[in-house]
């Protein structure tokens with residue numbers, strides 16, 4: 001009916017050509033963009049020789065017929081654990097390595113299936129039971145390791161196993177350890193390396209399992225800012241078609257080492273900053289790194305909250321609110337619970353304290369918050385939580401309209417405080433005399449009530 005409009009809506013080859021050349025122009029900045037993808041294996045590893053050596057020392061016995069059966073590798077995210085373990089294992093002579101990332105598993109049985117899948121075996125139905133799954137794993141190892149002197153099974157993101165509240169993670173580990181013993185009797189040497197963020201002692205594991213797996217641990221300390229900078233320099237030199245301003249790389253390293261030196265975050269930051277710069281056809285600079293920081297934080301929050309329940313969002317928003325209003329980072333479960341009850345919809349029944357404290361643990365697992373359990377100190381006993389991401393981003397991702405109101409209230413309060421402090425007055429006397437003092441007190445009270453700390 002409206003041919004003119006139809007023409008505009010239609011996508012033509014010319015459009016695609018134009019788009020292609022536009023994207024190509026945007027990508028001119030990159031010589032090899034894949035090097036800035038944190039999912040691809042790095043073409044070279046910077047440093048970490050002493051960690052590689054620790055691992056080699058633990059595994060090397062296989063040449064003489066013995067090996068440590070279970071090694072736990074742990075450390076914060078982006079410390080190079082997956083990268084270094086993989087590199088070491090894939091370069092052992094006469095050994096076969098099977099590297100399984102458990103991130104996608106939801107249950108203990110799901111983990112078993114991922115392991116089978118990685119070894120080229122078909123998945124099992126959970127009704128077949130975990131014993132059958134472990135037998136199949138054993139069978140696969142026996143046939144795969146023919147002609148090899150060692151089989152290494154790497155279970156990355158091992159933490160996932162323990163999120164399965166109904167499955168029995170400890171039991172599964174026990175079965176794997178027994179499997180290794182059976183394999184050894186058959187002349188097959190094997191070693192299981194698990195990689196996680198936490199030390200094994202943090203996980204609930206039976207004593208019989210603990211004694212069998214021993215306490216062989218390799219800790220990866222977070223990178224220093226200098227390490228992160230080295231990694232960035234090496235990547236940038238290959239990934240970009242023109243040299244990047246060293247100050248920008250330094251800024252990226254600094255930004256991604258604020259919490260703890262995190263190589264993954266640093267590389268992501270550099271890639272996104274470069275994308276933003278090239279989209280705007282500008283030279284890569286610190287402003288783009290700032291914009292990228294914001295972008296990545298938003299992405300992280302939205303991803304973590306995309307499947308969150310109303311109550312989980314509330315718990316998160318509660319922490320964002322109190323962090324924003326007080327300017328203090330750490331808050332106890334009881335303070336967060338009070339905030340949670342304060343902001344919940346009037347027609348909704350609040351969950352119990354216990355349940356909310358479980359929600360906070362869940363948030364901890366998403367990486368949006370960090371926790372610390374203090375036994376003493378000014379906060380007393382109990383767990384404290386801190387947002388990993390700025391409260392502004394978290395608050396507006398949870399409930400945008402509600403958050404605008406929180407921000408406005410704080411701005412108003414700050415303005416009043418400024419006014420109070422800017423009017424010159426002799427010590428102890430308010431500008432408006434007794435009435436002014438009363439108004440000040442009322443304002444203080446209403447602000448305290450709004451913040452709700454003594455609730």
Ligand SMILES: Nc1ncnc2c1ncn2[C@@H]1O[C@H](COP(=O)(O)OP(=O)(O)O)[C@@H](O)[C@H]1O
Nearest residue numbers: 038042045046077078079080081082083263264
């Ligand atoms: N020493 C290193 N040299 C080069 N790249 C590294 C190094 N350490 C980490 N990276 C890169 O940083 C990202 C995160 O590293 P990764 O090994 O996945 O960390 P973790 O497993 O400890 O979370 C990966 O993209 C990896 O390529």
Ligand SMILES: [Mg+2]
Nearest residue numbers: 081082083156
């Ligand atoms: Mg990893």
